Each structure stands twice: as C-alpha cells, then as structure tokens.
Amino acid sequence: MSAPALEKLDYAVVQQCMHCGMCLPSCPTWRMTQRERNSPRGRIALARAVADRRLEPDSDFAEEFSFCLGCLACQTACPADVQYAPIFEAARAEVQDRGLLSTPATRFYRWISLRVLFRHPRLLRLAGRLTYWTHFLRLDRVLHSSEAVSLFSPRWHRLLGMIPPVEKRFSHQQIRPVEVPAQPRWRVGLLTGCIQDLAFSRINRDTADVLLENGCTVVTPPEQPCCGSLHAHNGETRSAQELARRLLDLFPLDELDAVITNAGGCGNHLRHYADLLAGDVRYAERAREWDCKIRDIHEWLVALPFRPPTAALPAKRVAYHPSCHLHHGQRVRVQPGEILKSIPGLEVVPLTDATVCCGSAGIYSLTHPVESDQLMEDKVCHLLATGADCVATSNPGCDLQLRRGLAAAGGGKEITVTAPVSLLAEAYRREAGGSPKI
Amino acid sequence: MASSRFSPGSALHTELAAVAGADQVLSKEIDLIPYAFDGTAALRQDPGCVVFPASAEEVSAIVRIAARERIPVVCRGSGTGLSGGSVPSPGSLVLGLQRLNRILETDPRNLTMHVETGVITAAIDEEAALHGLFYPPDPGSIRISTIGGNVAENSGGLRGLKYGVTRDYVMGLDVVLADGERVFLGNKCVKDAAGYSLKDLFIGSEGTLGIITSILLRLLPRPRARRTLVATFPEIEGGALTVSDIIAARIIPCTLEFLDRTTMECVEAFAAVGFPRDAGSLLLMETDGEPEVVEREAAAMAAIALQRGALEVRQAETEEEAIRLAQARRSAFAALARVRPTTILEDVTVPRSELAAMVRFIADTAVRHRLLIATFGHMGDGNLHPTILTDETDAEEMERVEQALSDIVDQTIALGGTITGEHGVGLAKKPYLPRQLGDPGMRLLRQVRLALDPHGILNPGKIF
Numbered sequence: 044m045s046a047p048a049l050e051k052l053d054y055a056v057v058q059q060c061m062h063c064g065m066c067l068p069s070c071p072t073w074r075m076t077q078r079e080r081n082s083p084r085g086r087i088a089l090a091r092a093v094a095d096r097r098l099e100p101d102s103d104f105a106e107e108f109s110f111c112l113g114c115l116a117c118q119t120a121c122p123a124d125v126q127y128a129p130i131f132e133a134a135r136a137e138v139q140d141r142g143l144l145s146t147p148a149t150r151f152y153r154w155i156s157l158r159v160l161f162r163h164p165r166l167l168r169l170a171g172r173l174t175y176w177t178h179f180l181r182l183d184r185v186l187h188s189s190e191a192v193s194l195f196s197p198r199w200h201r202l203l204g205m206i207p208p209v210e211k212r213f214s215h216q217q218i219r220p221v222e223v224p225a226q227p228r229w230r231v232g233l234l235t236g237c238i239q240d241l242a243f244s245r246i247n248r249d250t251a252d253v254l255l256e257n258g259c260t261v262v263t264p265p266e267q268p269c270c271g272s273l274h275a276h277n278g279e280t281r282s283a284q285e286l287a288r289r290l291l292d293l294f295p296l297d298e299l300d301a302v303i304t305n306a307g308g309c310g311n312h313l314r315h316y317a318d319l320l321a322g323d324v325r326y327a328e329r330a331r332e333w334d335c336k337i338r339d340i341h342e343w344l345v346a347l348p349f350r351p352p353t354a355a356l357p358a359k360r361v362a363y364h365p366s367c368h369l370h371h372g373q374r375v376r377v378q379p380g381e382i383l384k385s386i387p388g389l390e391v392v393p394l395t396d397a398t399v400c401c402g403s404a405g406i407y408s409l410t411h412p413v414e415s416d417q418l419m420e421d422k423v424c425h426l427l428a429t430g431a432d433c434v435a436t437s438n439p440g441c442d443l444q445l446r447r448g449l450a451a452a453g454g455g456k457e458i459t460v461t462a463p464v465s466l467l468a469e470a471y472r473r474e475a476g477g478s479p480k481i
Numbered sequence: 482m483a484s485s486r487f488s489p490g491s492a493l494h495t496e497l498a499a500v501a502g503a504d505q506v507l508s509k510e511i512d513l514i515p516y517a518f519d520g521t522a523a524l525r526q527d528p529g530c531v532v533f534p535a536s537a538e539e540v541s542a543i544v545r546i547a548a549r550e551r552i553p554v555v556c557r558g559s560g561t562g563l564s565g566g567s568v569p570s571p572g573s574l575v576l577g578l579q580r581l582n583r584i585l586e587t588d589p590r591n592l593t594m595h596v597e598t599g600v601i602t603a604a605i606d607e608e609a610a611l612h613g614l615f616y617p618p619d620p621g622s623i624r625i626s627t628i629g630g631n632v633a634e635n636s637g638g639l640r641g642l643k644y645g646v647t648r649d650y651v652m653g654l655d656v657v658l659a660d661g662e663r664v665f666l667g668n669k670c671v672k673d674a675a676g677y678s679l680k681d682l683f684i685g686s687e688g689t690l691g692i693i694t695s696i697l698l699r700l701l702p703r704p705r706a707r708r709t710l711v712a713t714f715p716e717i718e719g720g721a722l723t724v725s726d727i728i729a730a731r732i733i734p735c736t737l738e739f740l741d742r743t744t745m746e747c748v749e750a751f752a753a754v755g756f757p758r759d760a761g762s763l764l765l766m767e768t769d770g771e772p773e774v775v776e777r778e779a780a781a782m783a784a785i786a787l788q789r790g791a792l793e794v795r796q797a798e799t800e801e802e803a804i805r806l807a808q809a810r811r812s813a814f815a816a817l818a819r820v821r822p823t824t825i826l827e828d829v830t831v832p833r834s835e836l837a838a839m840v841r842f843i844a845d846t847a848v849r850h851r852l853l854i855a856t857f858g859h860m861g862d863g864n865l866h867p868t869i870l871t872d873e874t875d876a877e878e879m880e881r882v883e884q885a886l887s888d889i890v891d892q893t894i895a896l897g898g899t900i901t902g903e904h905g906v907g908l909a910k911k912p913y914l915p916r917q918l919g920d921p922g923m924r925l926l927r928q929v930r931l932a933l934d935p936h937g938i939l940n941p942g943k944i945f
Contacts, residue, residue, distance in 0.1 A: 058822040058874075063520045063815040064561040064625050077579055078512075079560070085515030092514050103511045122751045123818035 048136035048280070049093045049100075052129060057091040059125045060084055069120035071400050071418060072110055080107060083117035083127055090130050093137065105143035108134040110414075112407055113276055114400035115311075115371035128311075128372065129318070132275055139278030156406070157279050161237055161269040162286065168213060171241035175209040201412060207242040207443050214244045215265035218251050228258035231343070232294045232302040234313070237269040238439040239306050249468035250305045250340055256471045257349050264293045270304075272312030275319065276405050284323070287316045291329050296336065305340040305464060307366025307438035308405070311373050313337045339369060340464055341378035341437070352470035355387035361466070362394045362431040364422070364445060366438030370398055379463045383435060386470045394434075395425040403444035419448040426458055433459040435466060487530035487574075493550065497532050497574075500542045505533040505580075516575055519562040520622070521909050522823050523873045528555065528569035533577040537655060537663060537694035540576065544692065545661030547574055553941050556688040558599060558627030563814075563826055564907030566634060566687045570941050578629055581694060584608055591669045592700045593652060598629030598693050605698065614700040617644035617735075620903070621811040629693050635685030637903030639767075639807060642861030643735040644701075646903060648684045653697030656683055659690075659934040667697060682929065687905050688940040690933045704769035707735075708779035709803035712786035712794045713760035717741060717844070720762040721837045723789045724860040727766075728833065730785065732778050736767035737861030738810050744857040744868075747816040752809035760792055764860070765810050767803070813857045814868065821853065821870040825882060828910075829893040830864040830902030842892050843867045850885040852878075864902035890916060906944045914945055 066083040067073050079085035086107060092098035108131065117127050138144055160167045214235035231254060235247045251261045271286035294302055304310040314337045316330040323330070338346075361383055369375050383391050402408060402418030422445070426434055436442055445460045486493050487508040497506045507513060508530040517527045529552070534540045547554045553573035560567055569575050581597035584604070588594070589612045596605060602623045606616040619638035620626055626636070632654070637646040653667025666680040667673070683691055714720050724737050740748065740756075740763045749756040756763060764786065768778040783794045797803040818824040831839045840856065843865070847854040858865035867889060871882050890900055890913045900906075900913045915923050926945055930937075 055822055059818065061520070061522055061815065061818045061824050062518050062560075063818075064559055064622060065812070065815055067559065067625050078507075079515035080512055082515070088515045088517065089511065098510065098514060101511070103509065107511070122748075122812035122815035123824075124751065124816075 047093075048133040048140060049090055052090075052094065052133040054094060056126055056129055057087055057094060059123055060087045061123060062088070063123070065122055066117040066120045069116040071112055071114060071116070072414070075414060075417070081110060083121075086111060086134070087125070087127070087130055090134050093134075100137055100141060100143060102143055104134075105138040108138060109144065109410055112367075112400050112402070112404040114367035114404060116367065116398065116400065119371045119374075119398070132278075135276065135278035136280050137278075152409075153277070153279075157274055157277060157282060161273055162282060164237070164240075164266050164268050167237055167269075168241065171209045171213065174206055174241075175211060178208050202409060205408065205443070205447065207238070207439075209241045210244045212244060214240045214247045214263070217244055217248045218261070218263045220263055220265055222251060222255060222261045222263075224255040224258055224260065226258055227260045229300045230260040230262065230298060232299045233261050233263040234270065234290075234302060234304045234306075234309065235263060235267050236304075236306050236309055236439070239309075240267070243439050243442065243462075246305060246462045246465055249462070249465040250303065252468045253340075253344065253349070253464050253471065254303065256468075257344065257347055262295070262299065267293060270309045270313050271319075272309050273405060275312055280319075284319055287319055287330065288323075288326055291316070291326060291333055296329065296332055299336060301338045301343055302333065302336050303338055303340050303343055305437060305462070307339070307369030307373065308440055310337065310339045310375075311368035314373065339373055339375045339378075341369075341382055342373075342375045344467075345378040345381050349382070349385075349467075351385040352387065352467065352474060354470055354473035356389060356466065356470055356473065358388050358390070359432040360390045360392050360430060362392050362426060362429045362434045363397065363463070364394060364401065364426075364434050364436040364441060365398055366436060366441050367398075367400050367404070369437055379435070379437060382463045382467055386466055388470075389466065392429045392431050394429055396421070397425075401441050401444045401448070403438075403440035405440065408444065415444075419444055420452075423448040423452045427452065427456075430456075431458055432456075433461050435461050435463045437462050437464070485529055485572075493546075494530075496546055497530070497543065500539050500546070501532050501534050505535075507531040516557070516560070516577075517569065519557075519560045519565060519567045521563055521565040521568065521907070522825050524565040524568045524908055526569050526571060528575040529572045531575040531577055533580050535580045537581070537657065540578075540581075540692055540694055541657045541661045541663055543574070543576065544657050544659070547938055548660050548936065551936055551938060553938055554692070555940050556629070556633065556692055558630035559601075559622070559625045561622040561626045562630060562634060562907065563828070563904040564634070564901065564909045566905050566907035566940070566943055567630070568908060570943075576692065578694075579627060581629075585695065587612055587614075588669070589614065592702075593669050594698045594700055595695060596628055596698065597695050598632075599627050602626050602628055602631055609700050610703060613703050615703040616650065616698060616700055618647045618650060621814060623811065628696055628698075632684055632693055632696055633686060633688050634905040635903070637859070637862075637864060639738055639810065639859065640735045641859055641864065641903070642737055643733050648681070650699045651680060651684055651696060652699050654680045654683055654693050655695040656691040656693055659936065659939050663694075669697065685905065687907060687943055689930060689943055690939065692939075706772040706775040707767060707769040707800075707803065708775050709797040709806055710766045710779060710783055710786075710794055711756070711797075711806060712764045712766065712783070712791040713757050714762045714764075714789070714791055716761040717840060718837070719790045720764045721840055721860065723764060723786045723791070724836065725833075726785045726789065727782055728861070730781060732768070732781060734766055734768040734778065734782065734861065736765060736807070737859070738765040738857070739763070739860040740765070740810070740813060740857045741855055743820070743853070743855035743870075744813050744817060747819050747855075748809050748813050750819060751812055751816045752805070754805055754809045757793065765806060767807070814866065817855050817868050817870060820855075821872055823871050823873040825869040825871060825886075826904075827867045827869070827886065827889060828864065828901045828904040829867065829889060829898055830862070831893055831896045831898035833861075833863045835896040835898065836860060836863055836865075839865060839892070839896060839898070843889060846885050846888050849888075850881040852881055852885055854885070859902075862902070863898070887913075908943060911943070911945060
C-alpha cells in the first residue's frame with residue numbers, strides 16, 4: 044500500500060474550508076439528520092483530522108463517507124470554492140486501502156461489479172445481452188416475485204428489481220465508427236459509456252444525430268471501457284487509472300475538436316483525468332489535453348451554437364431534472380434548459396428542489412436503500428406537482444431512479460423519462476418528415 | 482480514544498440520555514470533532530459531549546445536571562458564529578439547540594412572533610411575509626443561522642442603517658439560568674418600565690449569563706416597494722464619499738454596502754452577478770418603503786453616485802435580481818476564502834463621520850505589515866469588515882497579522898469606535914476588550930457575570 048490517500052491529498056484543499064456553514068442547507072444527508080458529522084464541513088473536518096493524524100479512520104469513518112451521496116451540491120453552495128470531490132474520493136480510497144468496509148459480501152459485490160464487469164466491456168455487454176433475454180422472456184419478473192430470492196437475500200431481491208431494461212441493440216450496433224454530416228465543420232469523439240451503452244444506446248444514437256445535424260463528424264470507437272468514475276468514487280484509484288489510460292489510447296485526440304459525453308456522472312470524472320494520472324509520465328500530458336477537450340453534449344451544442352429545430356413536437360410540458368454531477372460537478376447548469384426551450388411545442392415547467400439529488404448516486408441505492416428511496420420519493424412528489432408530461436434528465440443513474448420512483452408512485456398521470464438530446468433529435472427528425480419515435 | 486466522563490455506560494451519559502434520549506447524546510470522537518469549531522478561523526476545541534434537547538424543560542434538566550457536576554455548558558445553534566462564541570470550552574457539554582425549532586405564535590394584532598431558539602433566521606421573515614409583516618435583521622448567514630444565536634451575539638446585517646440590529650426586535654426572552662431555573666423576561670407591550678430591562682442583559686451575552694430557549698420578536702409592516710442599485714467606482718474614495726453625501730442628503734436607505742476590489746472579484750467568481758472586474762470599489766444600495774418615496778430616493782442616490790464619479794449605476798430589474806445581488810453580498814466573507822488558506826474577519830465599527838479615515842488607515846496598515854487585507858462592510862452604519870487573507874501555518878506571517886489587528890483595534894478605539902459591531906467578542910476579540918472598556922467597564926462585566934453564574938459554568942473563557 045502506498046501512502047495513505049488522505050495524507051497525500053494537497054493539504055490546502057482541506058484547509059480551504061473555513062467552516063462558515065453555508066453548505067449545510069444544500070446537503071441532503073444533513074437535511075435528514077441535522078448532525079454536523081453528516082454535513083460537508085463536518086466530513087471535511089473528519090478528513091482533516093485524519094490527515095493531521097488526530098483521528099484513526101475506523102468503520103464509523105468509513106460509514107460516514109459511504110453515507111455521503113457525493114452529489115457535490117455543497118460545491119455549488121460553497122462561496123470559498125472548496126473542492127469537496129477530491130476530499131471525498133481520497134477519503135473513500137483511504138477506507139478502501141485499509142479494508143474498513145470489507146465483508147465477504149461487500150468484497151464479492153465490489154469484485155463482480157468494479158473489477159469484473161466494469162473493467163471488461165465485452166463481459167459487460169454479455170451480461171447486458173443475458174439481461175435483455177431475461178427481460179424478453181420475463182424471467183426477471185419470475186425471479187423478482189419469487190419468495191425464495193426475497194428470503195435468501197433482501198439485497199439481491201432489491202438488486203433484481205433495479206436491473207435496467209436493456210436495449211436490443213447496443214451503441215456499436217447503432218452508431219458506425221465514423222459518421223460524416225453533409226457539411227462537416229467539426230470533428231468530435233463520442234463516449235458511449237457503460238450502462239448508457241446497454242440501457243440507453245438510443246440516447247447515444249440521438250446524441251450522434253444532433254451532432255451530425257450541427258455539422259459535427261462523429262467518431263465513435265465501437266468498444267469503449269467504463270470511464271472509471273464508478274471506481275474513483277468508490278476508492279478504486281488503480282482501476283480508475285487503468286481505465287482512463289485505455290480510453291486515452293482509444294481516441295485520436297489530435298484529430299478531434301472535442302470529445303463528447305452525454306452522461307452527467309461520467310462527464311464530471313472524465314474532465315479530471317489530468318489529476319488522476321498526474322504521476323504518470325507516459326500519460327500525464329495526454330490526460331491534460333483530454334481534459335481540455337471533454338465537453339458535455341449540452342455545453343457543446345449551446346457553444347456552437349446549435350440550430351434550433353423548426354419542426355414542433357406534439358405539445359407537452361417538460362420538467363428538467365439536473366444530474367448532480369452535471370449541475371454541481373461540471374457546472375453545466377443553464378444549457379440543458381436552453382436546448383429544451385428551443386424546441387417548439389415544449390413548455391418547460393419549473394421543478395421544486397430541482398438541484399437536490401434523486402438518491403441514485405452511483406451504487407448508493409444499493410448501499411443506503413432507505414435514504415435513497417426517501418430522496419427518490421421527494422423527487423417524485425415534486426415531479427408530480429409540476430403537472431409535467433415528461434421529465435428530461437441526462438444521466439443513466441438518474442434516469443433509472445426516476446423511472447423506478449415514478450413506477451412505484453403509480454396511479455394518476457404517467458410521466459415519461461427522457462433526455463434533452465432525445466427530444467432535440469426527435470424534433471430534427473420531424474423536420475425531415477421522419478416517423479416519430481417517442 | 483481514551484474514555485471520558487461522558488462515555489457510554491458512565492453515570493453521566495446515562496443521566497443525560499434519560500433526559501434527551503440515548504440517540505441525542507454524542508460522545509464518540511468521530512461525532513465530536515465536527516463540533517469543535519464555528520465559523521471563526523483558526524479556533525478548534527473538541528467538546529466532551531454534545532446533547533440535543535428538544536424542549537426548554539430538557540434544557541433546564543440538563544443545566545441542573547451540569548450545575549451539580551460543575552460541567553461547562555456551551556450553547557450552539559448552527560455553528561456559524563464569527564467570534565468563536567460557540568467553540569467548545571475544554572471538557573464542555575455542548576447544548577445543540579437546533580431541535581427547538583418551532584414557530585410558536587404569530588400575532589398580527591400586536592405585530593409579534595414567538596419562536597423557539599433554534600428557528601432559522603430566514604424562516605422568521607418568510608413566516609412574517611405570509612402576514613404582510615417584516616423581520617428586518619438579516620445577518621450574512623441568514624439562511625442557516627438560528628435566531629437564538631443571533632440574539633446571543635446581537636447580530637446585525639445589511640439593513641442596520643435603517644432598521645437597527647437584533648436587539649431592536651427582541652421584546653421578550655425565555656431563559657434557563659445557570660442553576661436550571663426558567664424565567665420569562667419581557668412581554669408584548671410597547672412600553673414597559675417595570676424594573677431593570679433584564680432581557681437586554683441577555684441580548685449579546687454570548688451564552689455566558691443564561692440559555693435562551695425562546696424569543697418574542699417585534700415585527701414591522703412589510704415595505705411595499707424596494708429598489709436595489711449597484712454603483713461602481715474607479716477607486717475606493719468614490720464609494721465612501723457617495724455614502725457621506727447620501728446621509729447628508731437626509732436619505733436613510735435600508736442598505737449601503739461597500740466592497741473593495743478584492744472582495745468584488747471573489748464575490749463575482751462565486752455568484753456571477755455581473756460585477757465589473759475593472760472597478761476599484763462597489764456600493765450596493767437599497768431603499769424600501771412607499772413606492773413613490775422609493776422611486777425618488779433611488780433616483781437621488783443614483784445621481785449622487787454619478788456626481789461622485791461612478792463608472793456605472795445599475796438598477797436591479799426584478800425582485801429576483803435584487804435578491805441575487807443581496808445574497809451575493811452576503812457571501813463576501815466566505816468568498817474571500819478563495820484567495821488564501823486562512824481568512825481572518827474583523828468587525829470594527831466607527832462613527833460614520835470617521836469612515837473615510839478608517840478605510841485609509843486599514844489600507845496603510847496592510848502596506849505597513851505587508852499583508853493582504855480586503856475590506857467590505859456596512860458603510861451606512863459604520864461597520865467595516867477588514868479581512869486579512871493569510872495562512873495560519875505561517876508563523877512569521879501570523880505574527881504580522883497579530884500586529885495589524887492590534888493596530889486596527891487601537892485606531893478604532895481612538896476614533897471613538899467599537900471592536901465589534903455585530904459578531905460579538907467570543908474568543909477572537911477577547912484580548913482587545915479591556916482596551917475598549919477600561920478597568921471600570923471590565924469590573925462591571927465581571928460583577929454581572931458572577932451574580933448570574935456564580936460557579937462559572939456558562940460558556941467559560943468567552944468574552945473576558
């Protein structure tokens with residue numbers, strides 16, 4: 044084991060927090076408990092105490108940083124610009140290095156997910172294919188309603204209920220490695236993600252379509268590994284570094300004006316490869332260049348600027364749920380709304396507490412089911428109050444959580460879940476008189 | 482961690498848990514470390530335990546235990562204080578009062594509101610607004626600070642010039658005394674000449690005389706109109722002279738806030754409200770009241786600013802923009818923490834006629850001691866916040882910081898000012914209090930404290 048992660052962290056980062064308390068009202072876990080330990084400044088104080096060697100990290104410390112959603116709402120609230128994300132990641136790495144949350148069950152879950160599936164795109168796609176057929180044959184419902192599974196392990200039971208429906212065709216089956224528009228002006232890479240690739244390959248296709256529609260040649264390597272954000276958020280720094288290097292090798296950076304991501308959670312991690320690979324002689328320079336070229340799709344479109352669609356969608360009210368890592372992490376805040384407002388036929392309705400986490404937060408819905416469900420129910424309650432017909436979001440975790448929450452709420456009006464780029468792509472298709480797909 | 486007298490299983494822990502509930506008593510190291518500080522830089526002390534009572538009765542029961550055992554008791558709301566008033570004393574029992582968070586009564590016929598001590602300040606004005614009423618004090622931390630903390634520190638805010646400070650809105654207090662006894666001081670009467678004004682003794686007492694558990698507040702009718710202006714100047718003096726001219730023109734705006742260049746840059750970096758990056762100083766001006774008067778005063782203030790060489794005077798177009806501007810200003814102190822690791826905020830206040838001299842002195846002090854000092858503050862009421870941007874781990878620089886602070890305090894007192902306008906003395910300004918009050922003043926303070934807290938268990942070590 045190398046030096047403890049929190050001692051390696053630049054001390055100025057923890058020192059930056061002058062504990063004014065402005066972050067407290069923004070923090071979902073503080074709002075639940077009103078305890079300082081469960082607040083951003085409390086957690087920073089604990090991280091600082093460990094860095095100072097005043098506190099020996101134990102299972103309570105581990106649980107505290109596991110309880111944190113990592114939603115980064117505190118970064119938006121912080122006038123002093125404290126970078127909570129690196130503190131949070133270092134603390135989780137410290138916990139992981141010391142094996143503080145290690146039980147046979149958690150080791151198994153971590154191994155199967157972080158080490159196996161999310162490091163090997165082919166295995167992940169195989170799992171996706173199996174899932175597709177399981178859903179197709181309705182085996183999932185049999186398993187989910189089986190009392191045996193529920194008795195054997197409530198967590199497995201919950202997990203089964205959360206496995207997303209998988210698309211029939213994955214991204215590489217829908218997007219060619221290079222697609223060229225009629226009048227190319229820019230050349231961009233497209234990141235297809237891991238979960239996004241399986242469960243939301245349609246959104247990837249829509250992303251490629253809106254890029255093509257706006258003069259971008261789209262370069263999409265067919266087999267892309269996970270970006271490593273799951274690993275970095277869960278203390279697996281080495282795996283995160285390995286995955287970052289693989290992605291860096293995959294894209295011809297010199298030929299590209301930008302590399303486009305359409306998943307909020309991934310984007311925030313993808314922008315910080317330079318920090319992740321700072322000590323890597325071979326990759327540090329390339330990682331810096333990469334960070335400069337990463338663009339969230341909404342950010343890229345608005346900066347171009349994109350062409351507003353001329354065809355109207357059937358009239359509907361849409362609410363926008365910002366992914367935490369897009370809004371608080373990447374600070375892409377107004378662009379998704381601008382895209383939605385540009386589409387004729389859509390009325391964008393305000394959402395109460397829009398910038399509060401929906402409780403998805405990576406694997407949080409598995410590790411903290413009660414708190415995750417509470418946040419999900421709050422979100423659904425606010426969504427239902429808007430009278431919206433659909434909710435647009437731009438992160439696979441949020442998308443799945445909103446679907447799960449809306450389905451659980453049942454009754455009343457049905458609210459569909461979609462993405463801003465999907466609505467934009469659909470409006471462009473209607474210009475050409477294409478068949479509506481929504 | 483070494484076990485303490487508060488550890489689970491101890492008689493004391495059991496007794497406290499019996500009062501507040503086992504889950505409302507914290508004594509593990511990991512739970513205590515996050516209660517070692519408030520919003521003040523470079524102060525840290527772990528408490529012995531933290532207890533969260535849910536009612537005045539529970540507060541009283543806990544204080545009786547503490548009095549019997551001679552345990553120091555430190556009150557805490559949201560921990561946003563700026564003088565170290567709620568930083569724990571060694572081995573102390575911290576009373577976390579945020580669970581006393583009910584609004585007990587709003588009385589529109591008497592223009593009062595009765596609230597528990599842990600209610601968030603902003604929630605009070607929001608509740609008042611539902612009745613067309615107004616609670617004016619608005620400290621920078623309004624969205625998270627508790628009213629009990631505001632009363633204990635006699636907090637101010639952006640509207641002090643026209644509306645005064647927290648003290649001006651307190652009509653009554655429910656207090657738990659050092660022996661656990663409860664007393665209500667004050668009433669809903671506008672006039673009251675019965676005996677000493679005891680409630681006033683507890684306002685600004687910083688938790689050293691008693692524990693405030695509920696407060697009867699005075700409200701005002703809500704102003705019908707409000708205008709917010711931002712004027713920028715090429716240098717510092719333009720802003721200061723505009724303030725003097727506005728007061729001389731017999732205008733009492735509700736807000737006249739001053740930001741120097743460094744503060745402006747930091748606030749803009751955080752809030753992105755469109756402050757220009759090339760100006761030397763900025764005034765945020767607000768007038769409220771009847772619509773015709775407000776329009777007239779806003780026009781007059783804009784004209785004065787332009788006469789004094791303002792580069793630009795901008796008027797907020799919407800209520801949302803006005804709120805965003807005021808909120809941006811409230812972030813000034815924390816936003817300054819972007820520049821250096823440690824942010825030491827001062828709170829000196831001088832008679833308004835001496836403002837220009839004080840601002841000049843602060844600038845000279847920064848040069849003399851080779852320090853970076855940003856200044857912002859409530860120009861309209863003479864309350865300045867010179868903020869030293871430094872690094873607590875640099876011992877040599879911290880020595881210069883101490884000298885600069887000492888110089889600023891001496892000059893403040895020489896100009897007839899006070900070492901703290903709205904943050905309280907706490908620990909941070911404790912060394913300077915004797916210079917301002919002198920021996921007779923300090924003696925009086927001691928006599929009062931001894932009379933009310935003979936065993937010295939209430940927030941010991943604070944103020945003096």
